[in-house]
Amino acid sequence: MKKVLAALSLSLLALSSAHAGTIAGLYNTGAGSSFTTDDNYQLKVISGSTVLPGDHPYISGNGSIRGEWLPNSGASKWITPMPLGSASLDPDVIGIYSYTLRFNVSDAQLAGARFTGRMAADNLVSAYLNGHLIGTGTGFSSWSNFAANSGFVSGINTVQFLVINEAGGGNPSGLRAEFLSSITAVPEPETYAMLLGGLALVGCAARRRKQA
Structure with a gap:
């Protein structure tokens, strides 16, 4: 679960530092x-x-x-x-x-x-x-x-x-x-991808805990 939260944190950090022009x-x-x-x-x-x-x-x-x-x-x-x-x-x-x-x-x-x-x-x-x-x-x-x-x-x-x-x-x-x-x-396209990936990991972790 800690790894999942870390991945989500990195995704949110990337979103906050999106490309500025x-x-x-x-x-x-x-x-x-x-x-x-x-x-x-x-x-x-x-x-x-x-x-x-x-x-x-x-x-x-x-x-x-x-x-x-x-x-x-x-x-x-x-x-x-x-x-x-x-x-x-x-x-x-x-x-x-x-x-x-x-x-x-x-x-x-x-x-x-x-x-x-x-x-x-x-x-x-x-x-x-x-x-x-x-x-x-x-x-x-x-x-x-x-x-x-x-x-x-x-x-x-x-x-x-x-x-x-x-x-x-x-x-x-x-x-x-x-x-x-x-x-x-x-936001760069890869930023969105990182965020969606982090959210998907959180969703998977939540489902596993519910099934356990």
Whole structure:
């Protein structure tokens, strides 16, 4: 019986140390497929200056962003509704800009999926995973955190950053976001086999004791 319990313990240990990977498709802002636009993020202008383009935001270089903004880095860059990040927007009405990132989670990855990150915006930002709030932030000179350990779905998931730009003159707007960590635990096939084998041994042992 001790050998059986040992086998089961090893199986459970293997299951708890199942293969852990990262969630593919969680891109930091400014890591788009071109030097001018970030094709990983979809931009939707909900309200604000009517001349703004849509589809994908612009990647702003260090020389074209507001001086008080966190400086761009190799990890992430500011993305903005206009090619020039320091362009003044929304002189009379509040601007609301949606930046959406899509990524895929498989059935096997679903139970163990989670991520953490940080964000900054001019002026206010709320982060959502599949419509569920996962963080809020204020300001463009410091970071605010966001995180999700639930709320994922099998298949296509969305992370949306909703940026509010307060009305006024000399008024740029932009978003900066970095995913600091992401984990999804996927048990290897041999792990399942070990667990099932241990359970089978326990069942056999129980039957023998009953028959004795």
